[in-house]
Amino acid sequence: MKNLLIGLDFGSDSVRALLVSDEGEQIAADVQPYRRWSEGQFCSPSANQYRQHPLDYLEGMEAAIRAVLTPERAPLVRGIGLDTTGSTPCAVDKDCTPLALLPEFADNPNAMFILWKDHTALEEAARIDACAASSTVDYRCYEGGAYSSEWFWSKILHVLKVDARVRDAAFSWVEHCDWMAGELCGHTDPLTLPRGRCAAGHKAMWHQSWGGLPPESFLREVDPLLAGLRQRLYQETWTAERPVGRLSAKWAAKLGLSREVVISGAGIDCHFGAVGAQIQPGDLVKVCGTSTCDIVVAGEINRCIPGICGQVDGSVVPGLVGLEAGQAAFGDVYAWFMRLLSYGGGEVSLQQLEKEAAELAPGSTGVMALDWFNGRRSPDANPRLCGLLAGLQLGTTAPMLYRALVESTVFGARAIVERFIREEIPVRRIIATGGISRKSPFVMQLLADVLNMPVKITATEQTCALGAAMFAAVAASVHTSLTEAMERMGRGYERTCQPDVQNVPVYEKLYQQYQELGKSIEKMTTGLPG
Secondary structure (H helix, E strand, O other): OOOEEEEEEEOOOEEEEEEEEOOOOEEEEEEEEOHHHHOOOOOEHHHOEOEEOHHHHHHHHHHHHHHHOOOOOHHHEEEEEEEEOOOOEEEEOOOOOEHHHOHHHOOOHHHOEEOOOOOOOHHHHHHHHHHHHHOOOOOOHHHOOOOOOOOHHHHHHHHHHHOHHHHHHOOEEEEHHHHHHHHHHOOOOOOOOOOEHHHHHHHOOOEHHHOEOOOHHHHHHHOHHHOOOHHHOOOOOEOOOOEEEEOOHHHHHHHOOOOOOEEEOOEEHHHHHHHHOOOOOOEEEEEEOOOEEEEEEEOOOOOOOOOOOOEEEOOOOOOOEEEEEEEOOOHHHHHHHHHHHOOOOOOOOHHHHHHHHHOOOOOOOOOEEEOOEOEEOOOOOEOOOOOEEEOOOOOOOHHHHHHHHHHHHHHHHHHHHHHHHHOOOOOOEEEEEOHHHHHOHHHHHHHHHHHOOOEEEEOOOOHHHHHHHHHHHHHOOOOOOHHHHHHHHOOOEEEEEOOOOOOHHHHHHHHHHHHHHHHHHHHHHOOOOO
């Protein structure tokens, strides 16, 4: 064992550290929950406000890395790669310090990282959409044609509008992934901080054809509060296999590692998960967690694909266009139902619930659901949509409801696959990864049945962290290319779910009903407040 790499995966609830060899042997792994987040601090679910304190990231990262290292292993570490949720931006001062790390902003949610699923910026997203639609250049065209309240500019504008103290103190803004990599390297200037192609292209309307970020004139038209910010952000972006620096003296001492450790470029978790799953053109990698992200890579595409979450050259694999879609709620839908059932302190067994739901025949319950509990991300973003349960009777049981909810999330997955295929982006193979893919055979079998396609389950649970380690291996010159790193370090697939031919025609009918119900509800609710 000569070379070790560390992959860090900053998820919605915790940070994971994976120590892996240059041949893909997974030496050790550790998961550290975010303490303040787990206590519900700085969040208001009823207002769709989800904020995370940077200390949760720093403390969790240090503890996780310390847990996977030993005195014998530490000298062998050559590189660290990392991914985070996104878009998860934060205001920083001139020293690239998140404002929440300053005493005067320590308890101010607007000075913290705004988690991907925060939907407080609905009005701001609508304003960006309106300006882009009337502009001579539609700066949303490489992001599916609609801008989301989950993304960079919407969230920034919202905070600038509602919090004068943060507005006055904010010199620049950073994505969580970029700040995290810069923090490990000791970068203290927002103007020179390396910014990742992944987050910039998919979330901030960055594109080479118009010179980087949208021009100052467009941002001023959106809102005068954005005037001048562009010049305090960035123009160039980095693909993630490039090194952004070496470990700073501060973090080398904290972690017990050499200052020669290379830090690779950072990106969004689902994109790195696709790399960890050894994505190839024709694959759709579905990262199944609290939400889902669906990642596809393809050669040159000479048009904009509507209704997805972006197409960015090099955002996943250098030299290929990365395409992202996804569902704004997946595991979160199941978690909501469990909280509902356990109200008042009652214990609910998810294992028993899934067992009884799986025993119900497809189409036998009469219950149907829409999975838009956190709005619809794709196809065709609409953050104002809500979830729905229909067909309830006095005899409806919890397993019936649970089955309907799972079916709705899988129907949402099929709508995304159909959009790619309709736009002539080939989807020949489905690869599922993330916690749900390994923990719930029930959900994975439904996915295979509804898509009428085999679904491969990755052999490692830590696919995003493994992808981050692959990027680190290239940045540290342990492997010569990302293709080589994926071949040498990939772990393959644990099993394959084959569609049940008896269920396929039943789900075909149910899916069409889901589509009709969705169209009716969307038409009925369009224009309503909320």
